[in-house]
Amino acid sequence: MRMIQRTNISKKKVIMIRVVSILLSLLTASLFLQFMGHNPIEVFVSLAIGAYGSAYRLRETLTTAIPLVVTSIGIMIAFKMKFWNIGGEGQILMGAFAASYIALNFSTLPKPILLMLMFMAGFIGGGLWALIPALLKVHLGTNETIITLMLNYVAIKWITYLQYGPWKDPNGMGFPQIATFDQNALLPKVFGIHIGWIIAIIIVVIVSFILAKTKKGFEISVIGESIDTARYAGMNVKHVIVLAIILSGGICGIVGMMEASGVNRTLSSNVSAGYGFTAIITTWLSGLKASIIIPVSILFAGLIKGGSFIQTAYGIPQSASDVLQALILFFIIGSEFFVQYRLVRNTVKEAL
Amino acid sequence: MNTSFLVAAVIASTPLLLATLGELLTEKAGHLNLGVEGMMLLGAVAGFATGFYTNNPLLMLLGAGAAGGLGGLIFGFLTITLRANHTVSGLTLTIFGTGVSSFAGTTFIGQKMSSEFIDFFKPVPIPLLSKIPVIGPMFFQQDFFVYLALALAVFLGIYLYRTRYGINLIAIGENPGAADASGINVDLYKYVHVVAGGALCGLGGAYLATVDVPQWQEQITAGRGWIAIALVIFVSWSPYKAVFGALLFGGLSIVGFRLQHLNISQNLLDALPYLVTIFVLVISSFRQSKKNAPPKALGVPYFREER
Numbered sequence: 001m002r003m004i005q006r007t008n009i010s011k012k013k014v015i016m017i018r019v020v021s022i023l024l025s026l027l028t029a030s031l032f033l034q035f036m037g038h039n040p041i042e043v044f045v046s047l048a049i050g051a052y053g054s055a056y057r058l059r060e061t062l063t064t065a066i067p068l069v070v071t072s073i074g075i076m077i078a079f080k081m082k083f084w085n086i087g088g089e090g091q092i093l094m095g096a097f098a099a100s101y102i103a104l105n106f107s108t109l110p111k112p113i114l115l116m117l118m119f120m121a122g123f124i125g126g127g128l129w130a131l132i133p134a135l136l137k138v139h140l141g142t143n144e145t146i147i148t149l150m151l152n153y154v155a156i157k158w159i160t161y162l163q164y165g166p167w168k169d170p171n172g173m174g175f176p177q178i179a180t181f182d183q184n185a186l187l188p189k190v191f192g193i194h195i196g197w198i199i200a201i202i203i204v205v206i207v208s209f210i211l212a213k214t215k216k217g218f219e220i221s222v223i224g225e226s227i228d229t230a231r232y233a234g235m236n237v238k239h240v241i242v243l244a245i246i247l248s249g250g251i252c253g254i255v256g257m258m259e260a261s262g263v264n265r266t267l268s269s270n271v272s273a274g275y276g277f278t279a280i281i282t283t284w285l286s287g288l289k290a291s292i293i294i295p296v297s298i299l300f301a302g303l304i305k306g307g308s309f310i311q312t313a314y315g316i317p318q319s320a321s322d323v324l325q326a327l328i329l330f331f332i333i334g335s336e337f338f339v340q341y342r343l344v345r346n347t348v349k350e351a352l
Numbered sequence: 353m354n355t356s357f358l359v360a361a362v363i364a365s366t367p368l369l370l371a372t373l374g375e376l377l378t379e380k381a382g383h384l385n386l387g388v389e390g391m392m393l394l395g396a397v398a399g400f401a402t403g404f405y406t407n408n409p410l411l412m413l414l415g416a417g418a419a420g421g422l423g424g425l426i427f428g429f430l431t432i433t434l435r436a437n438h439t440v441s442g443l444t445l446t447i448f449g450t451g452v453s454s455f456a457g458t459t460f461i462g463q464k465m466s467s468e469f470i471d472f473f474k475p476v477p478i479p480l481l482s483k484i485p486v487i488g489p490m491f492f493q494q495d496f497f498v499y500l501a502l503a504l505a506v507f508l509g510i511y512l513y514r515t516r517y518g519i520n521l522i523a524i525g526e527n528p529g530a531a532d533a534s535g536i537n538v539d540l541y542k543y544v545h546v547v548a549g550g551a552l553c554g555l556g557g558a559y560l561a562t563v564d565v566p567q568w569q570e571q572i573t574a575g576r577g578w579i580a581i582a583l584v585i586f587v588s589w590s591p592y593k594a595v596f597g598a599l600l601f602g603g604l605s606i607v608g609f610r611l612q613h614l615n616i617s618q619n620l621l622d623a624l625p626y627l628v629t630i631f632v633l634v635i636s637s638f639r640q641s642k643k644n645a646p647p648k649a650l651g652v653p654y655f656r657e658e659r
Contacts (some may be wrong), residue, residue, distance in 0.1 A: 005655075084439050140637040145386060145439065146582045147633060150626040153575050157623035276449060284440055317458045322451030329444045330426065337434035339511055 003341040008184015014339055021307035021335035025328040032323075036316075043310055047321075050309020051302030057309075059192050063263065065294075065301035066196040067092075067255045072281035073207050074126075074251030077244050080211070080224045080288055082122065085245065087096020087133065087148025088276025090155035091126035093264045093269070096260040097159060098125025100178070100267035102174045103260070104167070114184055119256050127246040129155065134245035138238040152276065159269040167267070178267045187262035194262030203251060208290040210279065220244050278304070281329050300325065357603070357610060358490050363564060365595075365602025365638070366501045367392070367556040367573075371580035372587065372594045373501075373508055378424070379441030379584060380512065381545040382525040383431055384651040386442030388553050389577025390449025391423035395554020396561040396572050397453040403465055403562045409472050412562055413555065421547045423449055428546040432539055434654035450571065459570035473497055475562045497559050508591040513532075521545060525647030528654040538654060553577070575626065582629045585636050589646065604628055620624015 030040035051061050071088050071191035085091075098115040098121040106114060129151060162168075162178065169179040187194040211217035219240045223230045228236050260270045282300050286292040307321025369446035371388050378385045403409070427445050427551030430436040473495040481492040481526075512518035515530065523531040524541050532538045560572050579601055587593035 012533040086443065136634060136637070140634060141583075143585065144638040146578060146585075147630055149575075149578050150582075150629050152422050154623045154630075157619050161617050161619035164619060252629075254545065280443055317455050319451045319455040319458075322447060323455055326444055326448035326451055329440075330430070330448065333444060334434050335437045335439055336432055336436060340435075 002344050006340060006342050012287065013252070017335050017338050018332065021331040022328060025331040028327055028331075029324050033316075038314060038316065041059050042313060043316065044047065046313050047306035047310055048302070048304075050313070051306035057305065058194075059093045061301045061305045062193055062197065062298065064304055065298045066194075066200050066262075067259055067273075067275045068198075068282055068297035068301055069200045069277055069294055070203055070253050070255045070258070070299055071275050072283040073203055073290060074248045074255070075276075075279050075283045076288050076290065076293065077207065077211075077220065077251070078130075078248040079283055080220055081241060081244060082224055083134075083241065083248075084145045085129065085139065085148050085248055086276070086280060087143055087151050087249070088255075088279050089272045089274070089343070090148070090276070091129045091153035091249040091252035092256040092259070092272040092276055093152075093155040093159055094129040094256065095122035095126035095250075096256030096267055096271045097155075097162070098122055098253070099257035100181075100260055103185035104179060107184050109184070111184050113185065115261070117187065118261060119254065122253045122255075122257025123250040124253070126256060127250030129253070130249020131242070134242045135345060138200060138241050156269050157266065163268060180266050181261060185261055186265060187258060194258070196258040196262050199254070199258065203254070204290050207251070211290070216240065216243065278325070281325055285329065285332055355489050356487055356576065357606075358486065359493070360606055361599055361603035362490050362494060362498060363602070364606050365600075366498050366600040367560045367564065368576055368580055368583065368601055369501045369505060369594060369598035370556030370559065371553045371577055372598055373504055373591055374420070374549040374554075374556065375580055376549075376587075376589055376591060376594060377552065378549035379507065379547050379650055380521050380647060381549075382647055382649040382652065382654070383427070383542065383546050384438045384442065385424070385427050385431075385546065385549065386421060386439060386443070386581065387427055387445025387449065387550075387577075388442075388580050389573055389575070390446035390548045390578075391420045391553035392557030392572070392573045392577045393449045393453035394423045394557070395420035396557030397456045397460075397553075397568075398554065399558025400460060400465075400561040400568055401456065403469055403558075404460065404463065404550045407466055407469050409469065412469075412558060413500075416554045416558030417551040418554070420557065421551035423554070424547040424550020425543075427550070428543050432542045432546065435655060438651045438653075445615040446577070449502075457568055457570060461570070461593075463568050465562055465566040469562070470566055495563060497563050500555075501559070501626045502595065504594050505591045510589065522647070523650055526581070528649055529656075532654075532656060533553060538656075542614045542654075553580075556580070579625060579629050582633050585612060585646070586632045588636075597628045613621065 027305045030076045033040040033043050050057065052058050070091065075085055075088055099118040100116070102118045102121045106117065109117070132151065133147040137144045138146055167178045169177055171179070174251055187196060189195065190198060211220065218237050219230065222233065222235065223240060227237055255275065258270060260267050264271050278300060282293060282296045286296045303321050303325055307318050310316050310320070311318045355409050371392055374391070375385065375388050395416040402415030403412035406412070423445055427441055429439050430441040475493050475495050478492040482488045484492070485563030512522065518533065520536050521541055524536065524538055557573055561568060565572065583594065583597045583601065586599040604625045608624065611621060644655060647659050
């Protein structure tokens, strides 16, 4: 057996390979569940019911899909340049921090103005937090993966500090929590889901437009292909990377604003709820395509919500859904090989 | 700074040292495995489980090493055989390991290792050497696991720089094509060292779960895997320097308890190791030179050209 690089592959075949790999990951998960003494089919069915089974559950799932879609879009911009921004968590938290500062101190402003200011603060908070690894990367060549990750921990500790210290709610009866936002600072609801879903769609459209139709978007994709080519073509590589990463972090920061205002109604160290990490999976599974991020995120939001449902129904820990997510990703990553290469049997004839 | 602080710093540095050595070995083979945190957690839960049920320290070590090695094997299969992207494969491994450990660890929450087991890992002074001031209590009055980690650092140093296998491995990390042409079995070397690296990370996690804390906590590693990846860069891929790099960070992670009288918030002090990691990485990027450079083929999938 040896392998050769494929020169061309039909779209149908690519889709087939992907479907087979997802089925294989589900099969692996089934074996695992069977081993634990559960009927895998039953578990998968209740997972789906827990996620999409009623209007209420569907709303809950879509509410979870909003931060996933937006964070994935933010991360996608960075990944397109092979800038491994795994600091989504930290950028979400710092965006939430900046937006909360506005919400807690200027709650008397008219609602639209207040929300607009919070929105901008969220973008700036996340964008500045991402600016640190971007500047270090382009000027010193520092590994961005570790810096963005370390900044996640710093952000968590910072918000925890605020929660226990200076921002602690004096009316919180001693609980280490920050005051609930004023009614004015809460995102309104449309069709029972906070308005973030409309913002998410707008962000998807804008980012798709930037990437597909503008000069900067083109430069981002060239840098992703080859930095040398970009330099040779006379692009200001450092400038483009820094701008794109501010946009990437800023979009994650908007997630922080939406989660604090639309879901949690306050700031706490768990507003990010792991979205920064799950978004890495959804972004990669979407093949870095904005339009595919939406269905993949809704699917993964379903895995999260369904996961907590089967926890109560079967006593299967919530973390089972994390394992399932990782399994799916393992198989998809592995399947890439079969898209790129083709296995050929070494026959005697060929050897001669 | 008193001696008891330094002794505690060595203990805190042990999981970091093991994980750093594991990642170092993996990177020498040209593979950047960002799954250290995941492999540490796999080792932590497997080590805790085997230690908890069998009370046998040796089986605990084997269990932890096997679990970490399994993580390495998954990563190896994806990146060596299937030539997948190292960054994404490693990140997924971290998500996988985190999920598996909290899944398997649900039954252990709040459980402690038996006193019999804890007794086995009591400090054992080494005659004569332990009498040396400062150095003695730091390095020669510790438990078996600490000795194991220190011995592994020295062993890996000798292995990498003084044996044929080590030299071959370094050659693969620098230029797999040339190594292949000179008759080295590149894939086999990569597999062996990526799996061994995973096993070392697993041991690091197990030290935390069974000796350092000895009680099960979710996400017990708290980012140490990532610090280890940064440490590999900081110690410029040298197993000997890894001992001191890990010691520095071990000290930092416990310095918070010692500074409580200064009236600084504990939450801010907790951020210190992460901030220093950033600082250290920035410093490391300043002093990049030929001697401190990463293996040249790090993170690049190797594809043997058609002949």
